[in-house]
Amino acid sequence: MFNKDGKDDSTYNVDNYEFIKKTSPTVGALIEKEYNRQKNNVELIASENYCSEAVLAACGSCLSWKYAEGYPYVRTSGNKGRYYGGTEFVDQLEEYCCDKWREVFKTDYHVNVQPHSGSQANFAGYKALLEPGDTILSLSLDNGGHLTHGSSVNFSGKLYDVHFYDVDEKGYIDMDDVRKKAHDLKPKLIMTGASAYSRIIDFKTFSEIAKEVGAYFMVDMAHIAGLVAAGEHPTPFGYADIVTTTTHKTLRGPRGGLVFGKQEFAKKIDSAVFPYSQGGPLEHIIAGKAVCAEEALKPEFKTYEHQVVVNCAALCDEFLKMGYKVVTGGTDNHVFLLDLSQFSFSGRDLQEACDAVGITLNKNAVPNDKRSPMQTSGVRIGTAPMTTRGFKEEDFRAVARRIDEVVKKLDKEKKEEK
Ligand SMILES: Cc1ncc(COP(=O)(O)O)c(C=O)c1O
Incomplete structure (x- = not known):
């Protein structure tokens, strides 16, 4: 490492x-x-991390050569549903992987460990609950959601009738708006989860609203899954009908996805992954996911996730002290958005200027952004990768001051240009 x-x-x-x-x-x-x-480089991309050498080795192992379409677990028919011979060991591996993930999230939900990515996991989650044309109430991409939560350029926006709840003027998810829109729309599904949201998500209230209007409730915890596993963020299990995640962000595992669901949705989830939307599972990645789950069960993982949150608070605090605007005014998790609306340069300009000095972050829209998605008025900053590399609060405070230098130089240049 x-x-x-x-x-x-x-x-x-x-x-x-x-x-x-x-x-x-x-x-x-x-x-x-x-x-x-x-x-x-100093890596501040909120959706990235460095997995362990054991995860990397599992992903580069001979399991890469094995085909195993189907599932290892005994279904009501009593059949082991694989379409290939020679699956004895990958069967055991996949069942072990499922057991470990249930242990990580202390849940008796069904879990499918085959999704190749978070997007595939969301595709399967929707397919298990919805028909094309059904109504979804979700958080938009502009307000911190993900493409797969209903963006018009994504399958989710094309296949389903997606409406969005808003964030309030500070940038918090507006639960009153969620309730009002849910009652007006009567959606078949209420969806939450985010790619750029720095506050605790209130899964309990979401599930109550879903119950009030007879909607299914799905949570995409891709960003915060590591925090959930470590108890640094409330769990969606017990509240959501389906929970999806990636394994490569705060969970620090291989690139991939997982779909969990209440047992009544088990069969639908499985057939939505295979044969509906994927072919053979990537058993080498499933091996990486199993190693990742084992790591997430260790006490060191809790310490790591706690440090991610503490570091993020310190980094955010340093920006606030220097007078920067942060969406929602702070952070409860591993990420926050710097709001650059008042500057003459865009999020993209700052991303490029940071790249030039070895700091990697990404441009990101802020709520009610006036700039285009290719420019944006914000940057997204996360602490998970550099915490893996041993950064502590003081290191992150120094990073904030270095970015401030870049900002000042950029601002001066843009003003001179004008
Ligand atoms: C909340 C959320 N869901 C899903 C995804 C999609 O994951 P993938 O890129 O593995 O398809 C992302 C990716 O950043 C995400 O942030």
């Missing part, structure tokens, strides 16, 4: 580009460049 000073003290070949270069010089050279970029 890369440490906070940019040294690689891993025992596994995370830098195996030398080996790859022997047969694929172009690919090897590009991996080498990316390896150095990752090692040397």
Whole structure:
């Protein structure tokens, strides 16, 4: 793993580009460049993380060669539903992976560990509950939601009739608006979860509203799943009919998704993943997900997630002290949005200026953004990756001051340009 000073003290070949270069010089050279970029940069992308060497090794293992369409678990028919021979060991692995994830989230929900990504997990969640044309009430992309929560350019916005609840003037999800719109619309599904939302999400009230109007309730906890696992954010289990997540953000595992659902939706979830929307499962990634679940059960994981939240509060506080505007005025989790509306430059300009000094973050719309999605008036900042690399509060405060220098220089340049 890369440490906070940019040294690689891993025992596994995370830098195996030398080996790859022997047969694929172009690919090897590009991996080498990316390896150095990752090692040397301060990584503040809120949806990224560095998984362990064990997760990486599992994902690069011989399991990559195995086809295992279907499911290992005994269904009502009593059949083991795989379409291939030779699945004895991947069957055991996949069942073990499911058990570990239920243990991580202390739940008896059904879990499907095959989704290739968070988007695939959401696709399966909707398919299990809805028919095309059904109504969804959701958080829009502009207000912190995800593309798969109903954006018009995504399958979700094309297949379903999606309406959005708002955030209030401070940027908090407006639960009064959720209730009012739910009663007016009578949606088939109420959806929550976010890619850029810095506050605790009130799953209990959401589920009460869903009950009042007879809607299903689905939570996409992709960003906060690690915090949920560690008790740093309230759990959606027990409230939501379906819970989806990625495994590569705060959970710090391999790229991939999971779908959990109340037992009554188990069969529908499984058939929505395979054969409806995916082919053979990626058993090497499922092995990585199992290792990730084991890691999430360790006491060190709790310590890590707590530090992620403490670091985020410190970083945000340093910006506030320097007079910056932050959406909602702070953070409860691993992420926050700097609101740059008052500046002459855009989120994109700041992203590019930070890139030039080795700080990686991303432009992001702020609520009621006047700029286009390609420009934006904000940047999203997260603390999960650099916390993995050992950053503490003081390191993050120093990062804030460095970004402030970049902002001042950029502001001066833009004013001079004008
Ligand atoms: C809340 C949320 N859901 C789903 C996804 C989609 O995950 P993936 O990129 O693995 O499809 C993301 C990705 O950033 C996300 O933030």
